[in-house]
Amino acid sequence: MRVSRLHPAAVVTLVVAAAGLLVGCGAGTGTGTGTPWWYHPGVTTCGPPAQVRVGGRAMFVGSCAGTLNGPAPKVTVHTGEEIDVHITQEPAGPTGNQLVPILPLPRSSRPSVVRPGATSSDRATGIYWAVRPGHSVLMSRAGPILDVTVVP
Numbered sequence: 001m002r003v004s005r006l007h008p009a010a011v012v013t014l015v016v017a018a019a020g021l022l023v024g025c026g027a028g029t030g031t032g033t034g035t036p037w038w039y040h041p042g043v044t045t046c047g048p049p050a051q052v053r054v055g056g057r058a059m060f061v062g063s064c065a066g067t068l069n070g071p072a073p074k075v076t077v078h079t080g081e082e083i084d085v086h087i088t089q090e091p092a093g094p095t096g097n098q099l100v101p102i103l104p105l106p107r108s109s110r111p112s113v114v115r116p117g118a119t120s121s122d123r124a125t126g127i128y129w130a131v132r133p134g135h136s137v138l139m140s141r142a143g144p145i146l147d148v149t150v151v152p
Helices: 008-024
Strands: 051-053 058-059 073-078 082-087 087-091 098-099 116-118 127-132 132-142 143-151
Touching: 051 073, 082 132, 098 132, 127 132
Parallel strands: 073 143
Antiparallel strands: 051 058, 051 082, 082 127, 087 098, 116 127, 132 143
């Protein structure tokens, strides 16, 4: 049996083409790269239950075991700022090829301070708006996701 070796340039071409195809299939984003803001390439053993983005800075929320333990991260935002929340998804359905959020999106403890906005069609990502000065906690059924202070 004869085994052929691929030329290194051919391998690079295939890898670049595959990467381009994957990036082209990314969901809507806000990163300017064609991938969602919450997407992190590569393999990891850490599966936090949520990620939040405030002022363009994304952070993991919860433990790598997928639990919300301990106090929620605290952030201070100005009135009118956007807070993005993404809940980690897991396979579901008869064949396991559908992704569903592991938790519902959080609710604001004070919607008059932090108001929910648009939600993605898969219900895994939501936008929240700081609408007036005060304090609010974005809460899921598993615990607090984000402790928000809104200033003028």
